[in-house]
Amino acid sequence: xxxxxxxxxxxxxxxxxxxxxxxxxxxxxxxxxxxxxxxxxxxxxxxxxxxxxxxxxxxxxxxxxxxxxxxxxxxxxxxxxxxxxxxxxxxxxxxxxxxxxxxxxxxxxxxxxxxxxxxxxxxxxxxxxxxxxxxxxxxxxxxxxxxxxxxxxxxxxxxxxxxxxxxxxxxxxxxxxxxxxxxxxxxxxxxxxxxxxxxxxxxxxxxxxxxxxxxxxxxxxxxxxxxxxxxxx
Amino acid sequence: xxxxxxxxxxxxxxxxxxxxxxxxxxxxxxxxxxxxxxxxxxxxxxxxxxxxxxxxxxxxxxxxxxxxxxxxxxxxxxxxxxxxxxxxxxxxxxxxxxxxxxxxxxxxxxxxxxxxxxxxxxxxxxxxxxxxxxxxxxxxxxxxxxxxxxxxxxxxxxxxxxxxxxxxxxxxxxxxxxxxxxxxxxxxxxxxxxxxxxxxxxxxxxxxxxxxxxxxxxxxxxxxxxxxxxxxx
Numbered sequence: 001x002x003x004x005x006x007x008x009x010x011x012x013x014x015x016x017x018x019x020x021x022x023x024x025x026x027x028x029x030x031x032x033x034x035x036x037x038x039x040x041x042x043x044x045x046x047x048x049x050x051x052x053x054x055x056x057x058x059x060x061x062x063x064x065x066x067x068x069x070x071x072x073x074x075x076x077x078x079x080x081x082x083x084x085x086x087x088x089x090x091x092x093x094x095x096x097x098x099x100x101x102x103x104x105x106x107x108x109x110x111x112x113x114x115x116x117x118x119x120x121x122x123x124x125x126x127x128x129x130x131x132x133x134x135x136x137x138x139x140x141x142x143x144x145x146x147x148x149x150x151x152x153x154x155x156x157x158x159x160x161x162x163x164x165x166x167x168x169x170x171x172x173x174x175x176x177x178x179x180x181x182x183x184x185x186x187x188x189x190x191x192x193x194x195x196x197x198x199x200x201x202x203x204x205x206x207x208x209x210x211x212x213x214x215x216x217x218x219x220x221x222x223x224x225x226x227x228x229x230x231x232x233x
Numbered sequence: 234x235x236x237x238x239x240x241x242x243x244x245x246x247x248x249x250x251x252x253x254x255x256x257x258x259x260x261x262x263x264x265x266x267x268x269x270x271x272x273x274x275x276x277x278x279x280x281x282x283x284x285x286x287x288x289x290x291x292x293x294x295x296x297x298x299x300x301x302x303x304x305x306x307x308x309x310x311x312x313x314x315x316x317x318x319x320x321x322x323x324x325x326x327x328x329x330x331x332x333x334x335x336x337x338x339x340x341x342x343x344x345x346x347x348x349x350x351x352x353x354x355x356x357x358x359x360x361x362x363x364x365x366x367x368x369x370x371x372x373x374x375x376x377x378x379x380x381x382x383x384x385x386x387x388x389x390x391x392x393x394x395x396x397x398x399x400x401x402x403x404x405x406x407x408x409x410x411x412x413x414x415x416x417x418x419x420x421x422x423x424x425x426x427x428x429x430x431x432x433x434x435x436x437x438x439x440x441x442x443x444x445x446x447x448x449x450x451x452x453x454x455x456x457x458x459x460x461x462x463x464x465x466x
Contacts, residue, residue: 157390
């Protein structure tokens with residue numbers, strides 16, 4: 001394994017450990033010692049990648065950003081539905097996403113700038129809403145920035161409520177209900193008529209992306225075999 | 234001062250101290266020792282009213298419930314707007330309300346049942362929406378329970394976002410934007426046309442209630458004077 005690959009893997013291991021510790025203890029009570037122990041790496045390796053607890057938290061927070069892309073759809077409103085429901089699905093199934101969301105809502109993390117995820121989610125949704133508006137999908141009164149911020153804030157609360165009352169069991173239903181309440185006041189009904197929105201949507205998008213990834217990996221492997229010949233046992 | 238009055242005052246002092254400590258430290262890190270010190274009461278007095286840290290937290294959480302009544306209005310939708318914007322105003326100005334909301338979103342408070350405030354807010358809004366439906370104010374597809382839960386969850390997130398990005402400075406604007414996004418998909422436009430909804434609404438309702446309280450207290454005092462004669466210096 002090349003040196004660079006190893007460094008990338010170590011960084012991932014550390015972030016996954018940090019996510020687990022932040023999720024369990026909260027930002028304030030989490031310690032680098034516990035993250036080291038959970039990751040099973042040396043102090044030197046950790047400090048090579050992250051200089052402080054705050055740095056680790058920002059690492060976890062920004063991991064979320066890399067998972068916010070969905071395939072192109074016939075309408076931008078569908079892409080908004082997909083990015084939001086996909087995020088809800090990952091929140092239930094991916095500890096890194098869960099840790100990121102919890103950190104951004106951790107009111108005891110005084111030392112941590114938690115505005116980042118709210119602002120980045122805001123940007124993503126503003127971009128989608130701007131594109132949606134340019135295509136004529138939105139109702140005339142909609143201001144993309146305001147609507148994006150309502151959506152980001154409302155989503156954050158709906159997930160917190162779902163965590164408090166059901167341990168995320170009802171998250172997909174609650175997110176679906178939220179979108180059903182908001183979208184009719186955002187998009188034209190002629191656009192909404194062709195939008196797929198159900199409690200299963202997030203998982204379906206997730207599978208679609210996983211299958212596309214697998215197909216891409218297989219195609220790459222096939223290309224390598226073709227170029228280098230069949231690998232020897 | 235009667236014995237009972239003193240006990241009520243001591244209980245209030247302890248709850249106010251608990252609210253301050255919970256808000257500052259979070260549930261997990263808060264200690265009864267610090268609450269005792271902040272309240273300036275004896276250990277015996279505290280344990281007379283509250284048996285544990287959990288008990289104190291529930292005390293703070295349920296203080297909120299007593300502040301959720303608004304005057305009758307021409308439409309139940311206006312009452313919903315008033316109870317939500319009033320709560321937002323108190324969140325900025327009343328440490329007890331702020332501590333309650335923070336506790337209910339404290340993801341590290343594993344030992345604490347935090348579903349209570351979500352469920353109680355849900356009940357209050359379901360009751361208002363049921364009454365609204367009975368008067369024919371709602372759109373035909375609305376299910377009061379689902380709409381109430383969307384509203385409770387969305388509000389919780391909008392306040393958390395406002396806290397994270399502006400220290401609550403933009404809370405009234407954000408709550409107003411949330412209601413403007415949700416209500417057109419809940420109530421008939423003929424009802425909405427007579428609803429007052431602005432960033433100043435919460436404070437206006439707060440003042441109205443404070444003035445009504447002051448007038449009531451003055452009337453009571455006047456009645457006592459009339460019954461007992463002018464009190465001697």
